[in-house]
Amino acid sequence: MLYDNYHEQIYDTAELEQRIHDLMEDDEIMKKSGIYSYVLSGDLRDLSFRTFDKKQKREAYERQQGICAHCGKHFELEEMEGDHITPWAEGGVTTAENCQMLCKECNRKKGAK
Template identity: 55%
Template structure:
C-alpha cells in the first residue's frame, strides 16, 4: 500500500485520491475496512495491530476494486476519489446491478448538461438519490421572469408572495425528462415546494 508503483497503486490508482508513498491508499483501505466492520479506524487498528500481515485488509481491498471494475468496467476520471469501499459495503452483494445498463445510463447522464456533478453519477445509480447529481438550478433571471409571469402567486396555493419567499422549481421534474430552461420554470412558495417533495 505504501510505495510508488506498489500493488495497490497498480490495481487501484485510477480509483483513489492521494499518494501511496504518503500512505493515503493504506488509510483509505483501512477506513473502508473499518466501516465494513462497523468500527472506527482506531478500533479497527487496535483489533488488527498484532496481525502478522495485512492479508485480510488486502483481500478486502481487492474485493472492492474487483467489484468496481465488474459493475463499472469503463474507467473515467470522475471515478477517482469516490468512496468505493463504502459503496461496496452497502451495495456489494446486490444482484440487480447490470453493468451494460449502468453504462448506458452513465453515458446519458454524462451528456446531460443539467447534471453539474458528474462524479455523483455513480452514487446516484447505486442509491437513486438525485441530489448526488447536483442538478442545475434556475438562475435568478429565469426565476424572476417566472415570478413576474405568475403575477407573484404560487400556482399551487394561489397566495401572493415576495420573490424571496418563493423557490424556482421544475414544472416537469428533471427525473421525468424536464430540463432547466425558462419554459420549465415555475415559482412555488416555500411551503408548497417542501410539501411537493
C-alpha cells in the first residue's frame, strides 16, 4: 500500500532513517507501527489510535473536574466517554489535549448527528 502511494516520490533515505529512529525513541507515540506511514504521509493520525486510552481519559476528566463538556453535569469517570475536540475526521489526533469527556448520553447524541 505504502509502496503504491509513495514509490514515485524521491526521499532522502538517510534523513528518513533518522526521523524514524527519533520517533521510535519517543515514548509518547503509542502506535509505533504508524511511524513509517507518518514519515511518508505527514499525517499525525498515523501515530495514534482513534480511541482514547484510560490515561488520556483520566487526564481530561481531571481537567474538567468530572463535568460533561456538553451538558455541564457532573459524572463519574466510568459514566463518561472520550471525545475528540478536533474531530478525527478533520485531522484531530488522539491525545489528552484533544480529548474532552462527555457523558454517555451527550456522546450518543453527538454521534447521532
